[in-house]
Amino acid sequence: MARVEERIDVGFGPSPAAELSARPRPRGDLARLPWASFFIIVVLVLVAVLAPLIAPHSPTEQSLPDKLRPPAWQEGGSTKHLLGTDVLGRDVLSRIIYGARVSLIVAAAALLAGGGVGLMVGIVSGYLGGRVDSFLMRVVDATLTFPTILIALLLAVSLGQGLQTIAIAITVLIWARFARVVRGEVLAVKTRDFVALARVHGCSHLRIMAIHIVPNVLNTFMVLLTLHIGFVIIVEASLSFLGAGIPPPTPSWGQMVADGRSHIASAWWLSVVPGGAIVLVVLAFNLFGDWLRDWLDPRLRQV
């Protein structure tokens, strides 16, 4: 009898050792990394960090004799200003390069703060449920009913222009989106038996939230984070476009689009180049987010 029992495992397929080692290593599969978007993101980060080293000109230096030069490949353009110059003779390429800094700093600050608050609120709300949940979710609902740009404008105007203001405004807007999605995920996770068994085993609620719930919603959180980078960059650009963003001498992509608007018929590059940069970067982050979602899911990872 005992001999038979020792062989219990046989019913589960080939030898487990062979089976497990034949599989691709769980986290080693980078084959389907979206190289194009990954490349754009890396370039963006490098450009932002190394801006003073690679920018050919100062982003704020004016040179009226050189104003409204077209990009290098067009008639009248020169290699001195690869992407042309604006109304005040400032180099568009250099302004784009410095503008990347603004976009990334705002995105990073707003996402860290907003995402962090949202994650905590979502976990507490979903796990505790009851009155705490009702209260927190009503606050979230209220936050989400504000029209994004309107409230950001209001905050920007009342707090005064500047980088911090924009970061704060976006944080205030964005945490609720995280909280809501994370809470939904927590509701699904907490009903699963391993949470009950963790309690059976003597875990406290705090420990369960930290050890069992957080890792299970982290996938969703990471994906939300990447998908919202694009959103944040667009909000920042919109605010700057509307004149409530970064104060003028500092270059910002949204502001550049706005400035170029009045010259769109004669000098297209003033709006199209920063606009194209926004599209490219937002698209890159979204594609990367999609890929990240698939990659982080242990069940999809091996398909």
Place this chain on the structure above:
Amino acid sequence: MNAAAPVVLEVKDLHAYLYTRWGVVRAVDGVSFVLREGETLGLVGESGCGKTMTGLSVLRLLPEPAGRIVRGQVLLQGEDLVTKSEAEMRRVRGRRISMILQDPQTSLNPVFTIGDQLVEALRMLYADAAPALSHRAEEALRSVKVAAPEQRMRAYPHQMSGGMKQRVVGAIAVAGEPRVLIADEPTTALDVTIQLQYLTLLKEIQARTRLAMLFITHDFGIVARMCDRVAVMYAGRIVESGPTRALFRAPRHPYTEALMASVPRMEASVERLPSIEGQPPPLHDLPVGCRFAPRCRYVEDRCRREYPPTLPVGPAHEAACWRVEPSPPSR
């Protein structure tokens, strides 16, 4: 099982209610039983009769905030768990009473490897360093007959079959060497062939550790195989309890009798299996008298007026029905 073995768990007149917006659900309504060392008590009954709630109230893990223990005692080796603080209960759970749930698919955390989860569970029990803990974890896997434990430690739950996962769950449950194991339909989600292996494994663990098992199920085949004694539950109360053989051979409560009659048998071929007419009463709106009265074929006037007392009907055999002739407990 000999009656001389020390009592590990004694539940006395336990009432656990759920306060919902539809009213008070009397899920556990005066349940009493005794569990001795090395013994298996089967708790049987249909869905929603309060079996699982009984198990959860022993651990004081009723769904919050609706569930509450209203009355009664849960004595674990003489200590009343009902009056303990939450912090004290955390030291009881996992170390002295543990539990296995029905569905192995959701009993393990999908984002951690088997090894990490075992180590995490063991970390709560032992103050060992990491290498010692993972050694213990491997031992735990070996003790539940998982082949190649070194490899399995690195596997994720989705890479394992249901039976294998349930064995890991078992390993975690008994890692703290509990005195009582509550098994809530641990084999319902498993294949029949795997069920047998799993039950054998539980029996072996029990023989080795002398733990007392409360086996919640609705499968009489499993009861016959696993349990020394059976308690039949109906609508929040135990209607009959006794040694498995005696209860199977001569059920005294009409509900037990009807349940036995509806178990399919290999010997006799029947056109249609007998079934119990009607539905159990809703637990938030229970009748005054015997709860089985509306479905009982022997029903009398008295049954509808008054709940029958629980009377001894044989050695260690009790039933709560007006029809039973009490026999003096001849021990």
